[in-house]
Amino acid sequence: MRHLLSVAAALALSGPALACINDTELKSHEREFRSQYQDSQYQPPDPDQVSSTRPYYMGGAGVLMALTGTVVFQRVRSQAR
Numbered sequence: 001m002r003h004l005l006s007v008a009a010a011l012a013l014s015g016p017a018l019a020c021i022n023d024t025e026l027k028s029h030e031r032e033f034r035s036q037y038q039d040s041q042y043q044p045p046d047p048d049q050v051s052s053t054r055p056y057y058m059g060g061a062g063v064l065m066a067l068t069g070t071v072v073f074q075r076v077r078s079q080a081r
C-alpha cells in the first residue's frame with residue numbers, strides 16, 4: 001500500500017513538470033498572434049449588473065448548512081466517546 005501511494009504521489013507531481021517541458025514558443029509566434037488580433041474592433045461585453053439579493057441568500061444558505069453540519073458532526077463525535 002505504501003508503494004502504491006508513493007507511485008501515485010510521484011505521478012501527481014510529475015504531471016505539471018511534463019507540461020512545462022513542452023513550452024517552446026518562438027518570438028515569431030508572438031508577433032504573428034499580435035498582428036492577427038491587435039487591430040481587431042472586438043470589445044468584450046459588459047458584465048450584467050447583479051441587482052437581486054438572490055446570490056446573498058444562496059451564500060447565506062450555504063453558510064447555514066455548513067454550520068449545521070459542523071454542529072451535527074460535533075454532537076455525533078461527542079456521543080461516540
